[in-house]
Amino acid sequence: MISFHLNGKPVQVEVDPATPLLWxxxxxxxxxxxxxxxxxxxxxxxxxxxxxxxIRSCVAPLSRVEGKQVKTIEGLSDxxxxxLQKAWIELDVPQCGYCQSGQIMSAAILLSKxxxxxxxxxxxxxxxxxxxxxxxxxxxxxxHRAAELAKDKAAADRESPVNEYSAAEAGR
Amino acid sequence: MSAPAMxxxxxxxxxxxxxxxxxxxxxxxxxFSAQEQTPKPDPIRPFAYIKIASDETVxxxxxxxxxxxxxxxxxxxxxxxxxxxDWSKIxxxxxxxxxxxxxxxxxxxMTGGSTTTAAEWDHYRxxxxxxxxxxxxxxxxxxxxxxxxxxxxxxxxxHAATSRKASYGSLVxxxxxxxxxxxxxxxxxxxxxLIGKSTRRLDTPTKTNGTAQFGIDVVIPGMMTVLIARSPxxxxxxxxxxxxxTLQVPGVKAAVQVPSGVAVIAERFWPAKLGxxxxxxxxxxxxxxxxxxxxxxxxxxxxxxxxxxxxxxxxDPQAALASATRKITAEYDVPxxxxxxxxxLNCVVDxxxxxxxxxxxxxxxTVDRANAAKTAGLAPEKVKIHTTLLGGGFGRRANPSSDxxxxxxxxxxxxxxxxxxxxxxxxxxxxGWYRPMWHDRFVAGLDADGxxxxxxxxxxxxSIMAGTPFEAFAVKDGVxxxxxxxxxxxxxxxxxLQVDLHSPRIGVPVQWWRSVGHSHTGFSVEAxxxxxxHAGGKDPYRLRQALLAKQPRMLAVLNLAAQKAGxxxxxxxxxxxxxxxxxxxxxxxxxxxxxxxxxxxxVRVHRVVCALDCGRVVNPDTxxxxxxxxxxxxxxxxxKTEITLENGRVQQTNxxxxxxxxxxxxxxxxxxxxxxxxxxxxxxxxxxPPVAPALVNAIFAVTGKxxxxxxxxxxxxxGAGVNP
Ligand code: FES
Ligand code: FES
Numbered sequence: 001m002i003s004f005h006l007n008g009k010p011v012q013v014e015v016d017p018a019t020p021l022l023w024x025x026x027x028x029x030x031x032x033x034x035x036x037x038x039x040x041x042x043x044x045x046x047x048x049x050x051x052x053x054x055i056r057s058c059v060a061p062l063s064r065v066e067g068k069q070v071k072t073i074e075g076l077s078d079x080x081x082x083x084l085q086k087a088w089i090e091l092d093v094p095q096c097g098y099c100q101s102g103q104i105m106s107a108a109i110l111l112s113k114x115x116x117x118x119x120x121x122x123x124x125x126x127x128x129x130x131x132x133x134x135x136x137x138x139x140x141x142x143x144h145r146a147a148e149l150a151k152d153k154a155a156a157d158r159e160s161p162v163n164e165y166s167a168a169e170a171g172r
Numbered sequence: 173m174s175a176p177a178m179x180x181x182x183x184x185x186x187x188x189x190x191x192x193x194x195x196x197x198x199x200x201x202x203x204f205s206a207q208e209q210t211p212k213p214d215p216i217r218p219f220a221y222i223k224i225a226s227d228e229t230v231x232x233x234x235x236x237x238x239x240x241x242x243x244x245x246x247x248x249x250x251x252x253x254x255x256x257x258d259w260s261k262i263x264x265x266x267x268x269x270x271x272x273x274x275x276x277x278x279x280x281x282m283t284g285g286s287t288t289t290a291a292e293w294d295h296y297r298x299x300x301x302x303x304x305x306x307x308x309x310x311x312x313x314x315x316x317x318x319x320x321x322x323x324x325x326x327x328x329x330x331h332a333a334t335s336r337k338a339s340y341g342s343l344v345x346x347x348x349x350x351x352x353x354x355x356x357x358x359x360x361x362x363x364x365x366l367i368g369k370s371t372r373r374l375d376t377p378t379k380t381n382g383t384a385q386f387g388i389d390v391v392i393p394g395m396m397t398v399l400i401a402r403s404p405x406x407x408x409x410x411x412x413x414x415x416x417x418t419l420q421v422p423g424v425k426a427a428v429q430v431p432s433g434v435a436v437i438a439e440r441f442w443p444a445k446l447g448x449x450x451x452x453x454x455x456x457x458x459x460x461x462x463x464x465x466x467x468x469x470x471x472x473x474x475x476x477x478x479x480x481x482x483x484x485x486x487x488d489p490q491a492a493l494a495s496a497t498r499k500i501t502a503e504y505d506v507p508x509x510x511x512x513x514x515x516x517l518n519c520v521v522d523x524x525x526x527x528x529x530x531x532x533x534x535x536x537x538t539v540d541r542a543n544a545a546k547t548a549g550l551a552p553e554k555v556k557i558h559t560t561l562l563g564g565g566f567g568r569r570a571n572p573s574s575d576x577x578x579x580x581x582x583x584x585x586x587x588x589x590x591x592x593x594x595x596x597x598x599x600x601x602x603x604g605w606y607r608p609m610w611h612d613r614f615v616a617g618l619d620a621d622g623x624x625x626x627x628x629x630x631x632x633x634x635s636i637m638a639g640t641p642f643e644a645f646a647v648k649d650g651v652x653x654x655x656x657x658x659x660x661x662x663x664x665x666x667x668x669l670q671v672d673l674h675s676p677r678i679g680v681p682v683q684w685w686r687s688v689g690h691s692h693t694g695f696s697v698e699a700x701x702x703x704x705x706h707a708g709g710k711d712p713y714r715l716r717q718a719l720l721a722k723q724p725r726m727l728a729v730l731n732l733a734a735q736k737a738g739x740x741x742x743x744x745x746x747x748x749x750x751x752x753x754x755x756x757x758x759x760x761x762x763x764x765x766x767x768x769x770x771x772x773x774x775v776r777v778h779r780v781v782c783a784l785d786c787g788r789v790v791n792p793d794t795x796x797x798x799x800x801x802x803x804x805x806x807x808x809x810x811x812k813t814e815i816t817l818e819n820g821r822v823q824q825t826n827x828x829x830x831x832x833x834x835x836x837x838x839x840x841x842x843x844x845x846x847x848x849x850x851x852x853x854x855x856x857x858x859x860x861p862p863v864a865p866a867l868v869n870a871i872f873a874v875t876g877k878x879x880x881x882x883x884x885x886x887x888x889x890x891g892a893g894v895n896p
Contacts, residue, residue: 016422019442027397027440032389033382035563036441037514038597042827045514073382080377088380092372092793095240095801097379098386098514098563123836130827132514132564133240134804136838138797 004065006031007075017063021055022046024062025072033073033101037130044129047102048072054109056128073101076108083153084108087146095133103129107143116147216352218303220272221296222255224344228327230257234264235273236292237283237535238375239565240801241856242794245373246289247296249366249790253359254300257340258327259366264374266559269537281537284570284684286757286854289790293852294358301356303347310347311338361788361849370793375561387533387560388594390520395590396425398583399444399599402433405457405820406604406679410434417450427451428586435583441594460679461820465508465609468678472611472632473503480630480674481650484660487668492626496617500707503614504696505881507814509607511685512830515563516600519580522590523548528555532577533562535570543574547581566805567684568605572640575605575681601830602822606815607685608634612659612696617668622708624719626668629659633692634682635675650675654684658693658861663726663755664701664719680817686805687860690756694861695810695868695882698752702869703878712869713739713751725785725846726753729762732844733783737764747778748874752865757854760785760846763803765839765866769875773886775811777839777867782859784843787850799843799859806863808833812883 003012006029013028020039025031025048034057037045041056048057049071050064076082080089084104087093094100103126110117110125117125122143131139223231232251238244244264252262267273273281277291304324311329312319315336322331327340361367378384403409413434415427423443427436434451438444493499520531528548534540537557545552562569571577580593595603610633617626636654637646646652651673653660660671685691705712713734720727730753743749746768753762766779782799789795812831816823824830868879871889879888 016442023440023442026389030391031382032385035386035515036388037516038827040597040826040828043514043832076381080381085377085380089372089376092376092797094373094376094379095242095797096238096514096562096564097240097375097384100379101382104380126835128834130514130832130834132512132566132805132832134801134808134833134838135797136804136833136835137800137841139835140838 002062002066004067005069007071013062015062018061021048021057021060021062021065021070025057031072031074035098035101037099037102042130043099044102044106045099047105047129049105049109052109052112054106073105076104082108083146083149084111084142086149087142091138091142091145093135093138093142095135099129099131099133103131103139107139107146110143111147111150115150117143216298216302217272218299218306218352219348221251221299222303224257224340226341228258228261228339228341229263230255230261230327230340231263231265233267233273235267235275235281236288237266237533237559237562237565237569239283239533239535239562239569241288241798242373242791243283243288244375245371246790246794247292248374249371250292250296251300253364253366254297255303256324256326261327262374269541269555269557274538280539282539282570283535283565284567286759286856286858289852290758290854293788297358298356301358302352305353305356306347306350307340307343309350310343314338314346367790368788368792371791373794384561386515386563387520387531388515388518388563390531390560390592392520392522392531392590395520395592396437396439396587397441397444398435398437398587398591398593399441399448399596400430400433400435400579400583400593401448401451401453402599402603403455403457405455406460406463406681408455408457408460411454411456413454414452417452418447421447421450426587430579430582430586432579432582435586435593437587437589437591444594445596457820463679463817463820465816466818468609469505469611471676472505472609473613475632475674475676476503476611476613476630480632480672482670482672483651483656484669484671486670489626489628489668489670492668493615493617493628496626497620498618498707499615500618500703501613501615502700502703502878502880504612504699506610506692506695507816507882508609508680508682509685509809509813510601510815510824510830511564511566511568511605512601512813512832513562513564513566513568516597517568517576517595517603518592519577520590520592521580521584523581523584526550526554528581529558530556530577530580531558531560532580533560533565533569534577535562535565535567536574539572540574540577543578544581547578548585566686567688571605571683572642597827598825601824601826604681605683606680607691608636608682610692612692614696614700616700616704618704618708622710624666624704624708627662627666628670629697630672630674631655631659631693632674632676634678634680636682636684636688638675638677654689656689656693658690658754658756659697661755662697663723664716665722666719686802687756687857690754690857690861691809694752694754694756695864698754698862698865699868699880702750702865702872706872716751716753720753726755726760726762728846729753729760729783729785732846733762733764733781736783736842736844737766737779737781739764746874748870748872750866750869750871750873752862752869754858754861756858756861759787759853759855759858761858761862763862763866765863765870767867767870767874769871769889771891773889773891775867775871775884775889777807777837780839780841780863780866782841782843783846784858785846785848786855786858787848787852789845790852792845795845795855796843798855800841802857802859803841803863804833804838806860807837807839807867809860810864810867810882810884811837814883
């Protein structure tokens, strides 16, 4: 039995601890937003967060996450409110969409570390994520846009610290 | 078998050229009942496509698969332009398999040939207009007023004179009993409110929070996960196997022989994978065990020096060559390519005594249903296919033999439980059905002024249609139109032209791959054209301009791309500029690429300028996205990928040895759409063919080195670079 925190909630699974986290998430826990693309840490489709770092869940054995915090695309926000999700929707980034959970999860770590990334920062953080549909130009633009949205939100939150909800509404 | 009376030979030929040959002929394909094949989904049945709920949600049924090209938004846009429901209430779902959902051009339910918008342009608008008409009629009858005195707005029928309003949801029950009028006039383009306006995709939210459902995400009760051990050589047969160690892996339930090999049946993916690794198999490898692409490369070249089956002849090319001032010869090569959709193949099957239910991302529903039914021993009506979202298609998910679906039905038969057959990346990469390897040999003759007066082109490569049920109709006089498209229909005004074709039969399964035959002719024709221009002392853009004088639409995109790219303006040192055009899927594309070569021979692509004329545009932002995506797809083919075989074995396995373009290599892309009032034409594929030639032409411009073989290798350009 392995226990860890998934998207903020404790979970326990009874699976061979050598099983890659990807398959535990998808098959045992029913969270299919995390995708399989290569199984060899080559494509990034399976990217999730482990303790605030982006990892390739296809090569991370379940035992590695014991007692730790794991976040998947399903845990990014409840309501598409994450700046990356907003930017992705605004710029219509996805085509087939299959790689996009991984792209967004990689980008989220980038923004958490570098709130205003340069193109070079984006190249470095995002080159582990393949998009066969070739949405790279839009991913790049959307990351820049999300950085702006996050900055605007932070500013709005500062101005109206007691009523975050109305600040968000007003900004709409 | 003769063609149905309603399709005359001209229509046949036209459509055949349009869509790259193969798919069209499905119209006449044997093995599918007349009822499954209708030349047109007539009469208009709006409520087969429009479902209006009491909460005013309007669900539009999409008869084409969403594989990234945006049809789950553009089809609703077409329909709602006429229906005028509240756009915020629009939902989409995929169609079940039924003749009412057939492709209006091809008479089969399918997605391909970059034809969705062209084929559905009238049909979906007529559906919307018919739906609106009967909804208005229902309100008018209820209010006892003439229908002509009512108008519609955002899902409401309004009678202004009496200030009455009724919602579509309240009217639909009565409306669906009212006979649909034969011919409802459609809006004039000047009155369009949706068509032509960039509209956010309806599927984007689900693709940013993990809820979009692809085939690989489907789970049904009692389902087992299956991996298959297949022959290491195409066409090899299982001789024997030993599953004793496999069966010891916890979670593995069984290992059974199926026609393609051994199916390892397990509770989940991981045990299936571990179990398959422990399986011992022996194969009768058969006649393909010696296949070698190295040998094929020289065989193809040797074959190309003899004339093949004639695909096109204009004037007297041999005489013109004989009297030319100068002759130029060149040979071009492109490799087998895998589609490498981001979502590897998979298929879920629930097979019962008298029914078969299938969940998968497919582009070929009618064909799949017929093939699945045959495999299951059931009537086609007993087979249900749920088309999920496709994690990329690029042609692979329209397989004439429905390989990945038929195999899954075979597994379900053997397993006697519901199954999800998964393909690992390696299975998918090595599983065949590649873009054919092709060789193109050219001889051109120039006159004293350096203008080309003769152009001969010999093509060597496998026919995609050969060996399929469509061969008898697609291959005429030894020529598969898909092999010569983009070559035999050359737009340049060269007075003497000849194209001929050798179609060797080789045991590697081949299939259409984004842009089909254009994926080799676009490269070879446009790169060779550059050679011809330089040999004659002409600027490659100006020579194209001159020879496209009678092709106004291509000329316009050429000029637009050249102007936007600043053709002729100085570039930073070490950067070269290349240009190419290509006509495919009835659309006109020109691209200018700026690239440089690093000291180690690595190519850097800096900027791509793309101009396109695809007739009327439905969703401009989606068209731009398809250009961007197709350009990056084309760059991967130009710079990165090849499938090679030695001893009959595919040598590539995963993205380590079949690498994709990545973020740091992706250039800046600018897309310009020529405004047009012509009928809509293809968008998904036409951006791919000009990429590789524009790139090699740019590399020539900066290094003086001609590259005639893809993918481009750093070793082709030793010391060519000027940048560190
Ligand atoms: S599936 Fe994990 S990196 Fe590709
Ligand atoms: S959107 Fe299709 S692979 Fe990225």
